[in-house]
Amino acid sequence: MNSISTLCVTAFLALLSWHIGLGMELAAVTFLGAAFSVLASLKLVTVERPTWGLLFVLAATGGFVGNQVLEDWALEGSWPQENGLGAGLVLSLLLYMIWVFASRATPKLEFALDRSVQTVLVLGMLFLLLIPPPEDSVVMLAGMGIPLFTVVGILLAVFALLADRCSNTLVLRFALLLPLILIVPLTTSVLRSGQGPMIAAIGNLFPTSSNFTPTGFSPYQRLNPSVFLRPSNRAVMRIRADSRPSRYLVGNRLAVLDEDLVWQAPDQPSRAMNTFNAELLPTGEWRYPLENNHVPSSRVEPQTYTINSLTSDNFVFLAPGASHIAGRFEGLNRDAGNVWTIAFERGSDRRWQVEADNSAGPGPTNPDYLSLPAFWDSSLQSKSVGFSATQRQATVDNVVQHFTSRDYALQTNFDPDQPFHDFYLNEKPGYCFWFATATTLALRANDIPSRLVSGYAINEQISDDLWLVRQRDAHSWVEWQDEQGYWHTVDPTPASMTSFFGGYQSSSASRYYHYAAGQWQRLIDAVLADEFTANAVRYGGVLILIFLFTREYRRLRGAREHLDNRAKRWQKLWRRFLQRANLPANPAWTASQYAENLPASWPRNWRQAAGKFLMQYNSYRFAPADADHFDEVEQALENCLKALSQSQPDDIPLNKG
Numbered sequence: 001m002n003s004i005s006t007l008c009v010t011a012f013l014a015l016l017s018w019h020i021g022l023g024m025e026l027a028a029v030t031f032l033g034a035a036f037s038v039l040a041s042l043k044l045v046t047v048e049r050p051t052w053g054l055l056f057v058l059a060a061t062g063g064f065v066g067n068q069v070l071e072d073w074a075l076e077g078s079w080p081q082e083n084g085l086g087a088g089l090v091l092s093l094l095l096y097m098i099w100v101f102a103s104r105a106t107p108k109l110e111f112a113l114d115r116s117v118q119t120v121l122v123l124g125m126l127f128l129l130l131i132p133p134p135e136d137s138v139v140m141l142a143g144m145g146i147p148l149f150t151v152v153g154i155l156l157a158v159f160a161l162l163a164d165r166c167s168n169t170l171v172l173r174f175a176l177l178l179p180l181i182l183i184v185p186l187t188t189s190v191l192r193s194g195q196g197p198m199i200a201a202i203g204n205l206f207p208t209s210s211n212f213t214p215t216g217f218s219p220y221q222r223l224n225p226s227v228f229l230r231p232s233n234r235a236v237m238r239i240r241a242d243s244r245p246s247r248y249l250v251g252n253r254l255a256v257l258d259e260d261l262v263w264q265a266p267d268q269p270s271r272a273m274n275t276f277n278a279e280l281l282p283t284g285e286w287r288y289p290l291e292n293n294h295v296p297s298s299r300v301e302p303q304t305y306t307i308n309s310l311t312s313d314n315f316v317f318l319a320p321g322a323s324h325i326a327g328r329f330e331g332l333n334r335d336a337g338n339v340w341t342i343a344f345e346r347g348s349d350r351r352w353q354v355e356a357d358n359s360a361g362p363g364p365t366n367p368d369y370l371s372l373p374a375f376w377d378s379s380l381q382s383k384s385v386g387f388s389a390t391q392r393q394a395t396v397d398n399v400v401q402h403f404t405s406r407d408y409a410l411q412t413n414f415d416p417d418q419p420f421h422d423f424y425l426n427e428k429p430g431y432c433f434w435f436a437t438a439t440t441l442a443l444r445a446n447d448i449p450s451r452l453v454s455g456y457a458i459n460e461q462i463s464d465d466l467w468l469v470r471q472r473d474a475h476s477w478v479e480w481q482d483e484q485g486y487w488h489t490v491d492p493t494p495a496s497m498t499s500f501f502g503g504y505q506s507s508s509a510s511r512y513y514h515y516a517a518g519q520w521q522r523l524i525d526a527v528l529a530d531e532f533t534a535n536a537v538r539y540g541g542v543l544i545l546i547f548l549f550t551r552e553y554r555r556l557r558g559a560r561e562h563l564d565n566r567a568k569r570w571q572k573l574w575r576r577f578l579q580r581a582n583l584p585a586n587p588a589w590t591a592s593q594y595a596e597n598l599p600a601s602w603p604r605n606w607r608q609a610a611g612k613f614l615m616q617y618n619s620y621r622f623a624p625a626d627a628d629h630f631d632e633v634e635q636a637l638e639n640c641l642k643a644l645s646q647s648q649p650d651d652i653p654l655n656k657g
Helices: 004-026 025-044 052-073 084-102 115-130 148-162 164-193 195-202 378-385 393-403 419-426 432-445 495-503 508-528 532-579 591-596 604-620 628-646
Strands: 139-140 145-146 235-241 248-253 262-264 271-274 286-289 303-309 322-327 331-334 341-344 351-358 448-456 460-463 464-468 474-481 487-490
Touching: 004 025, 004 084, 004 148, 052 532, 084 115, 084 432, 115 148, 145 148, 145 393, 248 474, 248 495, 286 303, 303 419, 331 532, 351 378, 378 419, 378 432, 393 487, 419 432, 432 448, 432 474, 448 460, 460 508, 532 628, 591 604
Parallel strands: none
Antiparallel strands: 139 145, 235 303, 235 464, 248 448, 271 331, 286 322, 303 351, 322 351, 331 341, 448 474, 460 464, 474 487
8 A cells, every 4th residue: 555655756746747748738748747657656567776877868868859759749839849859858857757756665664765756856846946837837826926836846745755754643743834834835936036047057958937037139129218137048049150250140120219219120121032032052051142131341251150049939140241041941031120030840950051241232321220219309419419520430439439438237217208318318327228229319310320230249159169149148239331331330338238247147057058069969960961861860869779778677677687586595595494403483583693592402513513504694695796605605504404414402303304
């Protein structure tokens, strides 16, 4: 019959399966996980505890299946569809926990919990804290969202620890837990506040919690008079290039600041391109010209690099002087927000290759790039004219120098009625978007065409040819047009911006993860270059994993059978001795205790022979190399039995045979 602790652990695993399954939006995980948890608690068959080798095979299989299968099966926008590798690893560890639970030993009174159960509870609690709770499992209590799965999971873990140890006073112990039950909702809220940093430290394996707001690219930009940003260091792009790429990745170019303080794209038609507009490369990729969408300045150096998106959106980010984009996609579009997007095929690598050169000439001046917002007045114009110089370049230098010398801050406190006036005229601290907006408008006030650019800045290099872009790197800057029609990039944000990175540093674990992921992607690319080789590796990998699993489990099973056979041989030896010596079987006595309590009426030669056997049996029975001494102990038994059969007192009947 199952103990109370076993029932609690079973419920804990079933609840964890529901937590993971609902978070992944995979119903099969919820029901199969709960069913396997119940079967594991029943122990209908003997299951060996998985070794480190089997854990490695499980993890490798989970990662492979997640990357190759889950990303295709999962719902659009769900966690497995975004990161099949991480989801596959989590499912493999869930299966590992259920397996460990099924292989648990019979509980002993001297231990609070079996080692296997301890492993299940520790790993399970980590998953409950790292994986955001499903929305349906969060209830509002006193204005605070309480994740029921996490709360119940903590309580079940506590009950599993105490139940069997306190069976006689369980009601009293339960009463003592009432304060804990009241504190758990508050405790879970505190734990969830650290969820974002924990996930950031691990890397990209777990989904982002809804209560940890990222700061990333947005097609339209809005001036918010008072805001406190919480930038996430979750990775959004990996970039591979032979030389350092441009510091900026353009997402859009905006021209008009409306009355709601929202930047809009210039008035231009949407653009859609397909393979009729592209060139088919020998690699099977399509190369699309970007025409004059990204007009380069005369100082752009030719460069090519590959960008791998790590998010589920379809946004495409390009270098300031990008002239072509290539990849395995059959079309791309430019929407009303002046954002290029690609309709990536489901399950395909979300990558594109950027080419930047000097082939494009100067562009015409768009009137939108000289327009000023409705709130622009004489006070703003007067300060802007103060930056004027005889040449455009000198005027730009004056404006940029002014703003880069000011203070940077994520937290702003502007006049809600005239926030831009407060920032511009009173020179209050702000973040990049405010500096970029003010610079754009100040240049326009001096008849210099300019536009606000939003995207990402590249700040983190993790190897000689690999760079990483995170959500915290979302940035805004400015482009201005010279007299010849060429566009130039300037960044008016103060250098003190980098100081805020102190609270959002990239962890070593995250960097190693993305470095390994980048190297793995390079290997996969080399393999997939040939279809036959790709299929051979894909199916060969599956067969190798099956072979490793089968071999390791058979080895584990064989080792157990070998130990059982050795134990049977020693037990047979011991029963022979007790039967021939006609001694009572006392399971609580050791061989040394038998030697100390041999019958006093036995002849001396009997006692010596029996004592020698018992001492050798006691020394070698549970020794690490007991098999090496079995023959020696067996010979001692034969000598003992031979001595016992020579002569015997009348009052000591012995069994013969």
